[in-house]
Amino acid sequence: MSEELVVAQDLPWPPSVEDFFPPPVAGPWVTKFGVMVWVAVALLLVFFLTAYRKPTLVPGRLQWMAESVYGLIRDGVARDQMGEAGIRFAPYLTVLFSFILLTNLFGIVPGLQISPNSHIAFPIVLAAISYVLYLAVGIRKHGLGTYLKRSLILPGVPWPMHFLLVPIEFLQNFVNRPVTLAVRLFANMFAGHLILLVFTVGGFVMLASDNLFIKVSSVSAFLLAILMAFFEALVAILQAYVFVVLSANYLSTSLAEEH
Amino acid sequence: MADNLHPDPPDNRVPEGTAGAVVGYLIAGIGGWGFLGWVAERWLGLPSGIGIVTGMMMGAAGALYLIMKRLGA
Amino acid sequence: MSVLAEIGGSVNTIGYGLAAIGPGIGVALVFASYIQSSARQPESAGFNRTWLILGFALVEALALFGLVLAFAVQA
Numbered sequence: 001m002s003e004e005l006v007v008a009q010d011l012p013w014p015p016s017v018e019d020f021f022p023p024p025v026a027g028p029w030v031t032k033f034g035v036m037v038w039v040a041v042a043l044l045l046v047f048f049l050t051a052y053r054k055p056t057l058v059p060g061r062l063q064w065m066a067e068s069v070y071g072l073i074r075d076g077v078a079r080d081q082m083g084e085a086g087i088r089f090a091p092y093l094t095v096l097f098s099f100i101l102l103t104n105l106f107g108i109v110p111g112l113q114i115s116p117n118s119h120i121a122f123p124i125v126l127a128a129i130s131y132v133l134y135l136a137v138g139i140r141k142h143g144l145g146t147y148l149k150r151s152l153i154l155p156g157v158p159w160p161m162h163f164l165l166v167p168i169e170f171l172q173n174f175v176n177r178p179v180t181l182a183v184r185l186f187a188n189m190f191a192g193h194l195i196l197l198v199f200t201v202g203g204f205v206m207l208a209s210d211n212l213f214i215k216v217s218s219v220s221a222f223l224l225a226i227l228m229a230f231f232e233a234l235v236a237i238l239q240a241y242v243f244v245v246l247s248a249n250y251l252s253t254s255l256a257e258e259h
Numbered sequence: 260m261a262d263n264l265h266p267d268p269p270d271n272r273v274p275e276g277t278a279g280a281v282v283g284y285l286i287a288g289i290g291g292w293g294f295l296g297w298v299a300e301r302w303l304g305l306p307s308g309i310g311i312v313t314g315m316m317m318g319a320a321g322a323l324y325l326i327m328k329r330l331g332a
Numbered sequence: 333m334s335v336l337a338e339i340g341g342s343v344n345t346i347g348y349g350l351a352a353i354g355p356g357i358g359v360a361l362v363f364a365s366y367i368q369s370s371a372r373q374p375e376s377a378g379f380n381r382t383w384l385i386l387g388f389a390l391v392e393a394l395a396l397f398g399l400v401l402a403f404a405v406q407a
Contacts, residue, residue, distance in 0.1 A: 154329065157328070161321075161324070164317060164320075165324070167287075168284060168292070168325055171287035172283050172287045175287070176286070180279075278388070285392055285393050289397060290396070293400045293404065311401075319396075322389070322393070326385060326386075327382075331386060
């Protein structure tokens with residue numbers, strides 16, 4: 001009883017933004033998030049390199065896993081969104097997908113329990129890479145002038161309307177897209193971590209109560225926490241997939257032919 | 260019954276999906292032009308409220324026009 | 333006169349919350365009618381889609397006016 005009370009007093013309640021800043025691991029420059037990102041990169045490198053070190057025609061288990069991830073993105077995303085021209089973006093999209101999926105899943109791995117993507121900095125960088133890529137692809141394919149004209153100017157409109165419409169199109173195509181791409185991933189991971197905090201920490205706070213009824217009903221909080229952990233796994237996969245599909249779709253608008 | 264009850268409108272696929280694009284255009288129109296109107300109001304020293312309301316109305320009109328042209332057809 | 337109750341923070345947020353009720357109901361009505369009409373008469377779904385988008389955009393614009401004004405207006 002007294003031990004749990006101590007636990008509950010140590011836990012920050014209610015959960016706040018402060019909970020997203022764990023103490024630095026070693027010195028001010030090595031944070032938990034930095035370590036997690038390096039671990040994710042290392043895991044992905046090791047996974048894909050060992051899976052494809054000795055490729056065989058009939059794949060082994062590891063090779064089969066790597067090939068099905070790549071196949072899912074190549075056929076289900078790249079070819080589906082961009083046609084045959086999109087195959088060359090499949091490696092980038094696969095790396096993006098596996099990195100986001102792995103870092104998202106860190107949010108429910110015991111011991112880590114927070115996703116780097118719940119800090120806006122990481123989604124911003126990921127979205128910026130996709131943003132620069134689809135701008136560069138569009139400019140290289142059509143030339144700067146044509147690309148801007150295609151994305152900003154609506155054909156078949158009396159010319160005074162363009163003063164009104166061009167700023168709107170600019171905001172929609174060049175500001176809204178990367179911002180929503182980054183914010184969607186960030187908000188989902190942030191909210192997911194907050195939900196898990198509310199149920200687990202809240203469960204401990206209820207357990208430390210003097211009232212027997214509240215103490216017993218903390219069981220429901222822990223049950224919901226377990227349920228929400230599975231829900232977060234679903235969200236992690238879904239958000240990684242959505243991020244990649246939207247990136248591929250923006251790329252496809254850059255690649256689209258004149259019509 | 261025919262399978263294809265809901266034919267997708269031809270060649271106006273937008274990346275965000277129609278609903279996302281509608282909301283995006285409206286936010287861009289009303290927010291962007293509202294901000295421009297607010298700046299103009301500050302700059303020209305007009306009584307407060309005129310610029311931002313004009314900007315928002317213009318932006319909403321432009322966004323609706325764009326939505327009907329791009330997504331409605 | 334003594335103060336009985338007081339609201340702290342930004343009142344704009346409460347105002348926007350109230351203002352979003354109307355468009356919320358409106359968007360629901362627009363989509364409900366679209367679903368109902370295309371369930372009753374599936375051939376009209378493609379034709380009605382234009383008016384669905386227009387109606388949704390008109391209603392949603394009102395909510396976004398509220399959003400912009402909630403940020404812009406200083407008490």
